[in-house]
Amino acid sequence: MRNKIKQLLKKEGGFTLVELLGVIVILGLIVGISIPLIGNVIAKAEGDTTAAQEELVIDAAKMYELQTADIDADGVTTDELITAGFLESDFDGDLTVTKTTVEGKITYVVD
Template identity: 55%
Template sequence: MLAQAIRKKLGKAGKEEKGFTLIELLAVIVILGVIAVIAIPLIGNVIEKSKNNSDVATARQVYDAARLYVVSEKNGDFIESIANTGAGASGSHGLILTVASATATDVTLQSTGFLESPIYLPSDKTEITSGTVEFTTTGDLLKVDLVTSSGTHSFSAAKVMAVDPSK
């Protein structure tokens, strides 16, 4: 009889309890909060890194267009002569190619069709309005400068030529 009474009590208690206790809900909320504190900065870093990588990829695209231009239009000659200005400034230096220009008469990578127009910098989605690609006299890349309304973005040769631009 006592056993039946206990079973009845326990049976009722089990049927009346539905859902989670307040402690269980608080534990889940705390765990989710800890995960959020860890994950949000990591996600922010991944987004920033991907923006930087896409900018480097754009600089690489500009560099590739410049090399194509030199090979097809300048017969692979990376040397640019400097006229004698009367002050003994004659000589030569590495080629500097212009990416884009506001003047329609300027020869640029865009005006010659080696680079699409307009071209945008992915990180801030602004149009590249100017810029240069600088080479040594032997054809090695020195740097790529891209100018947008947000400023000048410079990319070193090591960054542009890297297999993994994030390093």
């Protein structure tokens, strides 16, 4: 019994250099694949945020037009919308909404 315990204690187990290199290669492949994918997710999120902000400003301009006056040819800026209370004061962006009418169809464009 004592001999078996000594044999178990003497038996040293561990990873070989080849096994460690294999793990490093696999981790490198995972990182190499995931970094471009994360970059695409970030770029898509930025585009979605811009589109949502533009939609928010257009909605605020429509409410501004309904409650105050018609939007003139110069358009209405986000500063004017903030001053009139249609956008929150912490809105970050310097945009202008212009209104065009073509064949009776009204369109709002953010510049």
